[in-house]
Amino acid sequence: MFDFLSFPVVASAHGPEIDSMTSMMHWAMLILFVGWGSFFLFTITRFRSSKNPKADYMGLRSHASNFVEGAVAVFEVVVLVGLAFPLWAKRVNAFPSEKEAVIVRVVGEQFNWNVHYSGGDGVFGRTDISLVSAENPLGLDRSDANAKDDITTINQLHLPVNKPVIVRLSSKDVIHSFSLPFFRVKQDAIPGDIFPVWFVPTKTTAEIREALRYTYKLGKTVEVDFKSDDFLDYLDYVTLNDIVNEKDGSVVISKGTRVLPYIKEQLSQAVTESGAEFNKVKLVETPIAMTFEKVAAETYSAKDGSVIANKGDLLSDALVPMFFENGITEVVVGLATPTEIACAQLCGLGHYRMRGTMIVETQEEFDAWLKSEASYLQP
Ligand SMILES: [Cu+2]
Structure with a gap:
């Protein structure tokens, strides 16, 4: 089953x-x-x-x-x-004791997750609805002594692994749902109320990324002449050489660009502006999913030993010609951010973009992150 x-x-x-x-x-x-x-x-x-x-x-x-x-x-x-x-x-x-747990406030709003840590003193500062603004989405009163060391982020939730977490969940406007699929957590966030949720993450984001590896293959190559071929037939392709305006030698579209509708517009514009003529362009079939929010799951090197992408580097279409030129036709990738906070309630028109990044890391990494966040606070 x-x-x-x-x-x-x-x-x-x-x-x-x-x-x-x-x-x-x-x-x-x-x-x-x-x-x-x-x-x-x-x-x-x-x-x-x-x-x-x-x-x-x-x-x-x-x-x-x-x-x-x-x-x-x-x-x-x-x-x-x-x-x-x-x-x-x-x-x-069976809630864990508050002393042992990481306590974090999460407040949903259309269409973000506001995250609030109590900072070094372990006490959340005062919040006031009259202080809510674009710069201060939580309405945190920084003049309150307990608020001075508080850390707030938008859509950035960091948690240490193997430690109980208590999330105090709320919402500013409509009903949202705080959903962490890998952690089997889902709880509605309701305006005017605070719901505590708890769980113990047992895998780090890096471990989850490692467990989810996908292999993508570069497909066939074609040579396309912009004048006669319809670019819209090649949305799954990436350019392997520059498209040059042969009249003045300028590069209109550089190599390693995905064939998207805007390319056609850019080329037509060059034609109307200067009567440009273009060279033929070589394309390689490349799944969009290969380069969209993915990182290299292994290190890939060129024939001369130089690195194309280190393990963990974000992939982009610009790297595709380098893979191709070095005979790499299969690329193993991981999701850039496998662990996300999803909103599981249809909460408005922007619901689809209500995604927060959640990073589960080692205690040392978590402490270092808190420290670096704290360094932005004004004394
Ligand atoms: Cu929502």
Whole structure:
């Protein structure tokens, strides 16, 4: 069932329990589906009009169906009381002690996640709705003694691995939902209320990236003449040589550029402005997913030993000609930010871009990040 449902990598302490619960629920629903489906088929066959031309006003005489219904009800009570309630109670009651946990406030708004750390003193500073502005989205009162060392970010949540986290969740405007798929966390953020959520991340972002590696292949190459060929047929391609205006030798489109509609516009503009003529351009088929928000999962070097991309470097279309020229046609990549905060409530027109970056790192890396953030605070 796990494979069939293709759960994402699990990266929190309570995650496996949620997964087995989800899996069990699917088995239970499958049993109910097959059971009720068979019952339905049985009744429409057994009581079809050709065999029962006249309605029987007495109805059923046996009590078998009562037992079936009773059994289904008992089964559902067992699933709820025996499995679902205890697991849920564990999630909402067994909170870690605040001394051991990292406590962070997260406030959703259209369309950002505002993150608030209490800083060195461990006490959150005063916030006031009248202080909310574009520069101070949390309305933090910096004149309050407890607020002086507080760290706030927009869409940047850093957490240490293997340490309990308590997120105090709220919203400024509409209902959002704080969703961390790898950590099996999802909680609605409701304006005017604060909901605590807790979990223990057990994998770092780097480990999750390592667990999710994708291989992309460069495809066929084609030579295209801008004058006669329609560029829009080549949206999956990247240029392998510059497109040069042959009249004055200027480069209009440099190599390593994805063939997107704006290229056509740029070229047509050059034609109308100066009657430009262009050389033919060689293109290589390159999946968009290969270079979109991806990092190299291995180090790739050119034939002369120089590095094209180090492991962990962000990939771009500009690197594609270098891969191609050095005979690298298969590139293993990782997601640049596999761990994101997603908003799982349709919260408005900009809902799709309500993504926060979440970085789970070692305690040392986390401390270093807090320190570097604190260095921006004015004394
Ligand atoms: Cu939202």
